[in-house]
Amino acid sequence: MKIEKIVLRKMKMTFKTPFQVSFATMREKHFIAAEIHTKDHIGYGDCSAFDHPYYNEETTTTAWHILQDFLIPLLFSKDEISHPEELYSLFSHIRRNKMAKSALDCAVWDLYAKERNIPLSKALGGTRSKIETGVSIGIQNSPDDLLRVVEKYMEEGYRRVKIKIKPGKDIKYLEAIRKRFGDIMLMADANSAYTLKDIELFKEMDPLNLIMIEQPLAHDDIVDHAKLQAVLKTRICLDESIHSVEDARKAIELGSTKTINIKVARVGGLTAAKKIHDLCQAHDIPVWCGGMLDTGIARAHNVAIASLPNYRFPGDIPASNRYWNQDVISPEVTIDEKAMVAVPEKAGIGFEPIPELMERFTYEKKQILR
Numbered sequence: 001m002k003i004e005k006i007v008l009r010k011m012k013m014t015f016k017t018p019f020q021v022s023f024a025t026m027r028e029k030h031f032i033a034a035e036i037h038t039k040d041h042i043g044y045g046d047c048s049a050f051d052h053p054y055y056n057e058e059t060t061t062t063a064w065h066i067l068q069d070f071l072i073p074l075l076f077s078k079d080e081i082s083h084p085e086e087l088y089s090l091f092s093h094i095r096r097n098k099m100a101k102s103a104l105d106c107a108v109w110d111l112y113a114k115e116r117n118i119p120l121s122k123a124l125g126g127t128r129s130k131i132e133t134g135v136s137i138g139i140q141n142s143p144d145d146l147l148r149v150v151e152k153y154m155e156e157g158y159r160r161v162k163i164k165i166k167p168g169k170d171i172k173y174l175e176a177i178r179k180r181f182g183d184i185m186l187m188a189d190a191n192s193a194y195t196l197k198d199i200e201l202f203k204e205m206d207p208l209n210l211i212m213i214e215q216p217l218a219h220d221d222i223v224d225h226a227k228l229q230a231v232l233k234t235r236i237c238l239d240e241s242i243h244s245v246e247d248a249r250k251a252i253e254l255g256s257t258k259t260i261n262i263k264v265a266r267v268g269g270l271t272a273a274k275k276i277h278d279l280c281q282a283h284d285i286p287v288w289c290g291g292m293l294d295t296g297i298a299r300a301h302n303v304a305i306a307s308l309p310n311y312r313f314p315g316d317i318p319a320s321n322r323y324w325n326q327d328v329i330s331p332e333v334t335i336d337e338k339a340m341v342a343v344p345e346k347a348g349i350g351f352e353p354i355p356e357l358m359e360r361f362t363y364e365k366k367q368i369l370r
């Protein structure tokens with residue numbers, strides 16, 4: 001692959017409805033789309049960093065800086081890329097900044113698959129033609145409001161529901177869903193809102209048979225999570241705590257997690273996601289695909305990676321219309337009657353960004369020539 005130019009876009013899209021989690025209420029999604037151009041193809045990647053540092057430390061502005069001043073010059077320092085995995089070592093001496101790295105990693109994977117005329121899922125080693133998805137629901141004002149939202153998504157066909165929790169808005173909300181909807185696949189995501197002092201509360205959740213509790217404790221912890229996991233039947237899932245294969249290895253060794261939410265952006269791209277997938281598979285730890293309230297470009301990459309065999313829980317990869325009046329890709333992501341998304345058979349990501357919408361949602365653009 002000989003890269004000729006890279007186009008970065010700062011983009012913003014407004015959610016159909018605001019999304020509340022323990023750390024913020026989000027009304028719009030800021031992101032950076034990266035287009036990598038070769039003579040014959042364009043590869044697309046998405047840096048999913050938010051416009052605030054409350055989920056992780058990166059923001060759209062920090063990612064723009066790292067992309068433009070460090071990662072892109074490094075990429076241009078190589079005459080040719082023969083495999084996307086080369087970016088993993090090329091970028092390894094730049095610490096963290098995983099979401100910035102992910103934008104380029106994903107775009108190069110897309111290019112690689114397009115040059116070989118194969119779907120991205122196949123290039124990654126995917127084995128599924130359909131993937132199972134679920135819906136993630138933000139914090140609601142009352143259990144009754146939550147039940148109404150859950151009901152709407154169940155009617156749309158979703159079978160796995162993840163609800164966001166925070167202190168004071170947790171067990172009663174979960175119990176209300178169990179009472180009303182019975183044995184559905186139900187889980188909770190705390191985004192680090194609790195500490196070990198809340199251990200009794202988590203023990204009370206055990207009889208609810210949640211498929212997992214996601215990131216209950218601190219965003220940078222794997223020690224206290226191990227202590228909590230040791231007294232719970234319910235699976236703990238780590239999200240914020242896992243940024244790399246090494247993080248995953250240590251968490252597995254300590255017993256801090258029984259599943260990992262792999263967000264492609266959080267771990268630095270598809271190569272890292274695949275490595276974490278393989279490590280977990282070797283330890284019989286199932287993984288699943290998380291989301292960053294994504295637009296179509298990141299969602300396309302998520303669909304491809306979730307086709308790998310050890311992605312064994314439904315992902316946060318719902319239909320485009322879960323978030324957007326109109327997504328930026330064609331076709332939009334849709335679910336079938338079993339809440340499954342078809343893995344594209346076309347070359348590369350298998351979805352086309354719509355030029356007019358890409359322009360409409362762009363508020364800053366930069367073209368960088370080799």
Ligand SMILES: O=C(O)CCC(=O)C1=CC=C[C@@H](O)[C@@H]1C(=O)O
Pocket residue numbers: 021055135136189191239290291292293294316317318
């Ligand atoms: O639908 C999705 O993309 C998942 C949404 C979701 O749960 C999250 C998105 C972004 C940050 C977090 O709040 C959260 C998560 O932690 O998984």
Ligand SMILES: [Mg+2]
Pocket residue numbers: 189191214215239240261290
């Ligand atoms: Mg999470």
